[in-house]
Amino acid sequence: MVKTADGEEIFVVDGHVALWDGSVANQKNRHGAEFIDCFYDYHRNLSPKEWLWPHDKFIHYDEQTFIHDVFEEGSVDVAIFQPVGLTDFYKEPFGNVAKNYALAQKYPGRLIGNGYFDPRDGEEGLERLEQWAKDYHLQGVKLYTAEWHGSSKGYRLADPWTQRYLAKCLQLGIRNIHVHKGPTIKPLNMDAFDVSDVDDAASAFPELNFIVEHVGLPRLEQFCWIATQDPNIYAGLAVADAFIYTRPRYFAQIISELLYWLNEDRIVFGSDYALWHPKWLIDMFLNFELPEDIAQETGVQLTKDIKKKILGLNAARLYQIDVPARISELQHDVIGQRVHQAG
Amino acid sequence: MNILDNDRYLADIRKALDTVYDPELDQSISELDFVKGISINQGRVCVTLGLPTYWCSPNFAFIMMEDIDQALSSLPWVKQVRVILDDHESSTRLNAGIAEHKTFPEIFSESPGDLEKLRRTFAEKAFYARQKYIVDLLTRDGLNVADWIPGNWKELKRHLTTSREGQQLWDRYYLLAQKLGIASGDHDPAITGTSGKAVTGEMWERHFHQLRLITLNMESNAHICRGLLRVRYQPEGRSPLVSLPLVDQS
Numbered sequence: 001m002v003k004t005a006d007g008e009e010i011f012v013v014d015g016h017v018a019l020w021d022g023s024v025a026n027q028k029n030r031h032g033a034e035f036i037d038c039f040y041d042y043h044r045n046l047s048p049k050e051w052l053w054p055h056d057k058f059i060h061y062d063e064q065t066f067i068h069d070v071f072e073e074g075s076v077d078v079a080i081f082q083p084v085g086l087t088d089f090y091k092e093p094f095g096n097v098a099k100n101y102a103l104a105q106k107y108p109g110r111l112i113g114n115g116y117f118d119p120r121d122g123e124e125g126l127e128r129l130e131q132w133a134k135d136y137h138l139q140g141v142k143l144y145t146a147e148w149h150g151s152s153k154g155y156r157l158a159d160p161w162t163q164r165y166l167a168k169c170l171q172l173g174i175r176n177i178h179v180h181k182g183p184t185i186k187p188l189n190m191d192a193f194d195v196s197d198v199d200d201a202a203s204a205f206p207e208l209n210f211i212v213e214h215v216g217l218p219r220l221e222q223f224c225w226i227a228t229q230d231p232n233i234y235a236g237l238a239v240a241d242a243f244i245y246t247r248p249r250y251f252a253q254i255i256s257e258l259l260y261w262l263n264e265d266r267i268v269f270g271s272d273y274a275l276w277h278p279k280w281l282i283d284m285f286l287n288f289e290l291p292e293d294i295a296q297e298t299g300v301q302l303t304k305d306i307k308k309k310i311l312g313l314n315a316a317r318l319y320q321i322d323v324p325a326r327i328s329e330l331q332h333d334v335i336g337q338r339v340h341q342a343g
Numbered sequence: 344m345n346i347l348d349n350d351r352y353l354a355d356i357r358k359a360l361d362t363v364y365d366p367e368l369d370q371s372i373s374e375l376d377f378v379k380g381i382s383i384n385q386g387r388v389c390v391t392l393g394l395p396t397y398w399c400s401p402n403f404a405f406i407m408m409e410d411i412d413q414a415l416s417s418l419p420w421v422k423q424v425r426v427i428l429d430d431h432e433s434s435t436r437l438n439a440g441i442a443e444h445k446t447f448p449e450i451f452s453e454s455p456g457d458l459e460k461l462r463r464t465f466a467e468k469a470f471y472a473r474q475k476y477i478v479d480l481l482t483r484d485g486l487n488v489a490d491w492i493p494g495n496w497k498e499l500k501r502h503l504t505t506s507r508e509g510q511q512l513w514d515r516y517y518l519l520a521q522k523l524g525i526a527s528g529d530h531d532p533a534i535t536g537t538s539g540k541a542v543t544g545e546m547w548e549r550h551f552h553q554l555r556l557i558t559l560n561m562e563s564n565a566h567i568c569r570g571l572l573r574v575r576y577q578p579e580g581r582s583p584l585v586s587l588p589l590v591d592q593s
Contacts, residue, residue, distance in 0.1 A: 031432065034397040034398070034432065035398075037397070038396050038397060038398060038571075041395075041571050041574045041575050042567075042571065044574040045567070045570035045573070045574050046567075046570065151453055152453070153453060153454065217560070217563060217564070217567075218367070218560075218564055219560065220556065220560040220563065221556040221557045221559075221560045224556055240563075243563065243566070246566070246570070247563075247566050250559070250562065250563050253555075253559050254559065254563065257555075257556055257559065260552075297555075
């Protein structure tokens with residue numbers, strides 16, 4: 001829970017966290033080194049100085065660090081893992097579904113571990129998805145449409161095999177499809193960030209929720225247009241919210257466009273930890289006010305109630321969290337007690 | 344050839360490089376500081392590029408490299424051009440492909456899609472962004488743009504060419520209109536879609552909203568790219584390294 005200036009406590013869901021292993025020991029090839037180094041450049045580029053990590057800590061941090069940063073220092077109540085395997089670059093998966101699940105078991109109610117799939121894995125992948133859904137109680141998946149796979153350098157949500165996987169998700173009760181449409185990975189397709197395929201999938205599967213991570217930032221305008229067409233498309237704020245420090249005016253413009261084109265119920269906060277620490281992001285977001293001219297131009301407001309939705313209530317709805325019940329549960333868990341003792 | 348010639352040649356190259364744009368950000372590669380090095384030796388020019396990440400889209404990298412190759416090849420004294428992309432996932436293939444004047448699909452046969460269509464898409468976005476900056480300037484100057492649109496090119500020129508900033512905006516907008524085949528005679532409408540269709544009063548609100556979004560997207564991307572480039576190639580404030588032969592061999 002975080003406290004607003006007027007003393008109200010707000011429930012926070014961090015919709016995008018990771019416990020990755022980008023260590024040298026786990027790197028398969030140069031791509032593995034370049035991938036985590038690119039993440040590190042994002043971290044260095046947009047973090048306030050006092051939140052910068054050394055490179056060796058950044059490439060592989062431990063569970064204690066994660067728990068401390070996200071829940072104790074960061075005041076997050078519930079966090080959602082959005083793993084990506086990247087097994088062409090790393091020996092063990094970069095984001096590890098089994099490890100995430102094990103950590104979630106240690107801290108009941110605190111962590112939601114999403115899975116992932118790759119439609120190019122065909123029948124075998126469908127079976128694995130089914131197994132994972134059963135073993136890890138998946139409620140969501142993270143998809144990297146630009147991920148390499150042998151000679152293929154990406155896929156689209158409209159592909160027939162992807163449609164089969166989405167139908168499988170629906171059947172297995174996996175309702176939240178997080179689609180990475182954002183910078184930092186290795187696009188080789190002509191326009192890997194093109195978001196129009198989300199439109200096709202969202203229309204074909206109205207019962208599923210499509211959370212477009214990083215608000216499709218290289219194609220923000222395209223994202224806003226398609227999001228107006230489909231009520232089951234959501235904006236995942238990770239990366240865009242990090243602008244709040246280096247370019248608060250851009251952040252104000254982005255958030256006001258999202259409020260204008262989507263609405264306050266379809267925007268979900270995410271820190272992208274460990275790219276950025278949730279503590280400074282949440283604090284700055286809570287204290288953030290839209291500049292008068294931008295509010296006037298778009299005709300939207302960023303009130304405390306809207307902030308509460310973005311910071312927690314919207315994600316809680318997607319993941320069927322009973323907020324008052326969860327709050328009282330978490331007050332008494334081991335993290336809640338530590339936070340309470342620290343005062 | 345002597346040192347003074349080299350200065351002149353270098354100035355030619357810099358001027359040519361100023362005309363090469365990052366298609367996604369609509370800024371010149373010089374402005375963006377993507378040029379890491381320039382070397383000249385007896386009419387042979389080599390330009391080295393460094394991009395913000397190892398993973399930057401190869402299609403955009405290709406477009407910039409091809410444009411550099413063309414811009415430099417058109418200089419009368421240039422005999423040979425080499426364009427080298429450093430530290431990139433596709434460096435080897437791109438460098439070899441550009442040297443052999445291959446097309447993008449020849450280099451990346453596995454990549455589907457149409458590069459010319461991509462070029463057009465991004466030229467259209469750039470046209471809208473340039474239009475937005477013009478509308479902003481006109482508004483600052485007290486013109487009620489909603490009443491004035493679509494205007495015509497003669498009026499636009501008269502409004503803009505009174506200041507240096509306005510002149511630059513006009514040049515950039517006009518150049519792109521020509522490239523996209525949008526009619527830009529004195530009496531043709533000045534504020535149009537990319538098909539050349541005039542934007543009228545009832546279309547204005549939505550049209551302007553889209554201009555705003557396109558510009559915001561471009562500026563946000565540019566902010567990320569500039570920052571990534573800065574941290575990737577520290578120390579800060581570097582300028583392109585110029586390596587000239589110490590002894591003139593001609």
